[in-house]
Amino acid sequence: xxxxxxxxxxxxxxxxxxxxxxxxxxxxxxxxxxxxxxxxxxxxxxxxxxxxxxxxxxxxxxxxxxxxxxxxxxxxxxxxxxxxxxxxxxxxxxxxxxxxxxxxxxxxxxxxxxxxxxxxxxxxxxxxxxxxxxxxxxxxxxxxxxxxxxxxxxxxxxxxxxxxxxxxxxxxxxxxxxxxxxxxxxxxxxxxxxxxxxxxxxxxxxxxxxxxxxxxxxxxxxxxxxxxxxxxxxxxxxxxxxxxxxxxxxxxxxxxxxxxxxxxxxxxxxxxxxxxxxxxxxxxxxxxxxxxxxxxxxxxxxxxxxxxxxxxxxxxxxxxxx
Numbered sequence: 001x002x003x004x005x006x007x008x009x010x011x012x013x014x015x016x017x018x019x020x021x022x023x024x025x026x027x028x029x030x031x032x033x034x035x036x037x038x039x040x041x042x043x044x045x046x047x048x049x050x051x052x053x054x055x056x057x058x059x060x061x062x063x064x065x066x067x068x069x070x071x072x073x074x075x076x077x078x079x080x081x082x083x084x085x086x087x088x089x090x091x092x093x094x095x096x097x098x099x100x101x102x103x104x105x106x107x108x109x110x111x112x113x114x115x116x117x118x119x120x121x122x123x124x125x126x127x128x129x130x131x132x133x134x135x136x137x138x139x140x141x142x143x144x145x146x147x148x149x150x151x152x153x154x155x156x157x158x159x160x161x162x163x164x165x166x167x168x169x170x171x172x173x174x175x176x177x178x179x180x181x182x183x184x185x186x187x188x189x190x191x192x193x194x195x196x197x198x199x200x201x202x203x204x205x206x207x208x209x210x211x212x213x214x215x216x217x218x219x220x221x222x223x224x225x226x227x228x229x230x231x232x233x234x235x236x237x238x239x240x241x242x243x244x245x246x247x248x249x250x251x252x253x254x255x256x257x258x259x260x261x262x263x264x265x266x267x268x269x270x271x272x273x274x275x276x277x278x279x280x281x282x283x284x285x286x287x288x289x290x291x292x293x294x295x296x297x298x299x300x301x302x303x304x305x306x307x308x309x310x311x312x313x314x315x316x317x318x319x320x321x322x
């Protein structure tokens with residue numbers, strides 16, 4: 001275990017009794033107001049040893065400028081000229097954090113706000129159980145706080161089952177399959193062993209893949225429900241958009257190829273066809289029939305090995321000329 005670093009968000013004197021340092025990583029893409037709200041909530045956090053790293057991932061206008069004006073040198077800012085995607089943008093910040101010897105890396109969506117004690121509770125949870133490599137908070141819906149968005153999840157590839165738990169658990173949970181990608185904290189040692197997010201995914205399923213890779217080498221996945229994050233669901237990518245459907249289908253198959261076993265493929269494909277493909281296909285047929293080609297595109301790109309970021313403009317052009 002790497003020794004704890006200096007207390008405080010900026011500088012300090014290292015010491016064995018200092019709280020572990022945490023890098024909080026936010027990705028911004030044309031989401032200035034979301035990022036501002038998130039950073040303002042982080043400014044109220046009671047944990048003394050964290051620092052936020054914000055990557056502006058190719059926004060149309062350089063949004064690091066107003067962020068620097070408001071938050072000054074209390075945050076680190078990185079500007080990319082074009083969008084590298086969710087995975088690559090987070091990996092960029094993870095590399096910076098690992099170079100600075102942070103004990104924990106927290107990947108936090110910019111469409112979240114947090115309770116002041118959430119970070120302290122997550123750190124305490126991980127410090128108390130060194131077998132847990134990845135931990136998440138209780139995720140509550142921002143606009144309706146009576147609804148749980150996720151308290152951890154389970155994926156069973158043999159039946160293509162990928163669900164978030166939404167029961168009001170009050171005690172810590174261990175031995176989950178994955179935690180919600182909007183807020184998950186990775187122990188430094190885990191990150192060093194597992195590596196980075198797989199950029200073949202570009203967006204969606206990447207956190208599940210990361211957790212499965214960590215589990216495969218012996219790390220446990222847990223949730224501390226006393227740590228609370230509020231999620232503005234659907235603010236970054238609209239649910240059931242072509243973008244969402246394409247990457248959910250293609251990347252579900254990719255996750256199975258990377259993490260499943262050969263004997264699981266027949267039942268996986270049957271359940272995936274009956275579940276996800278049929279569900280999205282029925283939705284498109286009823287609501288947006290001219291967008292049905294996005295399903296075929298997702299399947300053909302997976303088979304052909306066309307991974308990472310893919311432009312959906314060709315699908316839209318074909319649809320327009322139909």
